Amino acid sequence: MNQEIELNQNKKFPWGAATIFAVASLMVGIYASVTLETELGSDLIAGANIFGGIASLVTAFIGAGLQYIFSKFPTQWISKEKNVYKYDIWSAIFYSSTIASVMNVLIQQFNLQENFIVSVLISLVTTGLFLFFYFSGEEKKSNVKKAITIVQIVWLVLGLIVSISILMFVSNLGI
Numbered sequence: 001m002n003q004e005i006e007l008n009q010n011k012k013f014p015w016g017a018a019t020i021f022a023v024a025s026l027m028v029g030i031y032a033s034v035t036l037e038t039e040l041g042s043d044l045i046a047g048a049n050i051f052g053g054i055a056s057l058v059t060a061f062i063g064a065g066l067q068y069i070f071s072k073f074p075t076q077w078i079s080k081e082k083n084v085y086k087y088d089i090w091s092a093i094f095y096s097s098t099i100a101s102v103m104n105v106l107i108q109q110f111n112l113q114e115n116f117i118v119s120v121l122i123s124l125v126t127t128g129l130f131l132f133f134y135f136s137g138e139e140k141k142s143n144v145k146k147a148i149t150i151v152q153i154v155w156l157v158l159g160l161i162v163s164i165s166i167l168m169f170v171s172n173l174g175i
Helices: 002-010 015-040 045-079 086-109 116-135 142-173
Strands: none
Touching: 015 045, 015 086, 045 086, 045 142, 086 116, 116 142
16 A cells, blocks of 8 residues: 555656647647648748647647546546546546547548548547556556546547537538
8 A cells, every 4th residue: 555655656747748749739730730821822831830830739738638627527526536646647638639639630631520430430549548548557446447437438428429419510501
């Protein structure tokens, strides 16, 4: 028991994972602004790239923070545990979000972003990656494992419902 407490106290914020996440988010933002610039034919490429990269980075970290809040606190509530391995949650968010953002760029390249089946598969893969990275850290209590799994599945289902609703709305508009 004392060894477990010592391991938890030595854990630190996953700066390596955050750096990988930041670089990937920045590159996705720059890539998106470059492709937008080539489509629009604007002469302000450098300024748009910088703005697009910074906006992408800020948005990505706000999204990661929200995902952390909506993962950690429901997990604590369900598991009745105060320690839900917050740094493992951060690592899982950073790694799974990095992979998901790269997959989304590839999907946009194949022009499949409006395909419902692809959208569902990306959501499933992202949730699976989150759980994989979370569980691959130190050994966790079984009630915390169950709680984080329940929370992630609930968010997956809610996300799929919202995704279906948006896809149906957009297809009815004919956009």
